[in-house]
Amino acid sequence: MAEVKKFKSFLAEFNETCCRIGKNPKDITILGASKGQQVDSIKLAFEEGIKHFGENFLQEAEQKILEIGNLPTWHFIGSIQSRKAKRIASLFHWVQTVDRLKVARKLNENRPQEMEKLNVCIQVNPDNEESKSGVPLAGTKNLIGELAQLERLRVRGLMSIPAPTKDFEQQRKRFGRIRSCFEDLKAIYPQLDTLSMGMSEDYEAAILEGSTMIRIGTNIFGARN
Numbered sequence: 201m202a203e204v205k206k207f208k209s210f211l212a213e214f215n216e217t218c219c220r221i222g223k224n225p226k227d228i229t230i231l232g233a234s235k236g237q238q239v240d241s242i243k244l245a246f247e248e249g250i251k252h253f254g255e256n257f258l259q260e261a262e263q264k265i266l267e268i269g270n271l272p273t274w275h276f277i278g279s280i281q282s283r284k285a286k287r288i289a290s291l292f293h294w295v296q297t298v299d300r301l302k303v304a305r306k307l308n309e310n311r312p313q314e315m316e317k318l319n320v321c322i323q324v325n326p327d328n329e330e331s332k333s334g335v336p337l338a339g340t341k342n343l344i345g346e347l348a349q350l351e352r353l354r355v356r357g358l359m360s361i362p363a364p365t366k367d368f369e370q371q372r373k374r375f376g377r378i379r380s381c382f383e384d385l386k387a388i389y390p391q392l393d394t395l396s397m398g399m400s401e402d403y404e405a406a407i408l409e410g411s412t413m414i415r416i417g418t419n420i421f422g423a424r425n
């Protein structure tokens with residue numbers, strides 16, 4: 201099947217890239233960004249070794265999670281409307297797009313007691329782009345301090361979608377700024393272990409700058425519907 205070939209070729213390319221730049225592929229989690237993809241494609245990717253999936257839209261995700269179940273680890277990577285925080289809190293293992301205290305509080309209040317703590321990342325907006333959500337790097341310290349007090353959340357790190365550029369050195373520079381912010385935070389909160397950055401077009405630069413989780417859509421699944 202064409203799709204299986206695609207997963208295998210991405211995994212081979214990823215391993216080759218890690219090897220070339222001196223990183224251990226086992227230190228990096230591949231998250232399949234599965235918005236707009238069919239349930240069958242996600243199941244195939246899972247069988248090929250991709251254990252984490254990220255969804256952007258609640259309704260679409262609900263259907264998929266119902267059908268596929270909870271063997272994969274499900275990440276919410278879309279923007280959060282606060283009225284949807286309640287359902288998000290009971291459906292996902294991770295939420296990577298926390299960018300304000302109000303939403304974090306709602307997630308915390310609504311995380312069911314019988315479930316494990318909800319893993320969260322702060323979404324950062326390193327270039328302060330108007331069109332994007334996310335906290336400026338300078339605001340992360342404050343927000344993490346607040347999140348660390350919410351009992352039903354487990355703060356894991358930072359997530360970022362920097363402005364796209366084809367220039368490799370530019371990519372590195374941007375990821376480097378996020379990494380340095382992450383290192384500063386880790387000095388205060390040693391439990392932080394996740395730097396979620398890098399997508400199909402820029403994951404090599406992200407890994408070079410210390411990414412621990414890359415979010416790949418197109419290169420794994422092909423074009424979306």
Ligand SMILES: *Cc1c(COP(=O)(O)O)cnc(C)c1O
Binds near residue numbers: 235256400415417
């Ligand atoms: C869609 C998406 C990705 C994956 O993008 P590709 O360019 O297809 O790899 C990664 N992160 C987020 C938040 C996304 O919405």
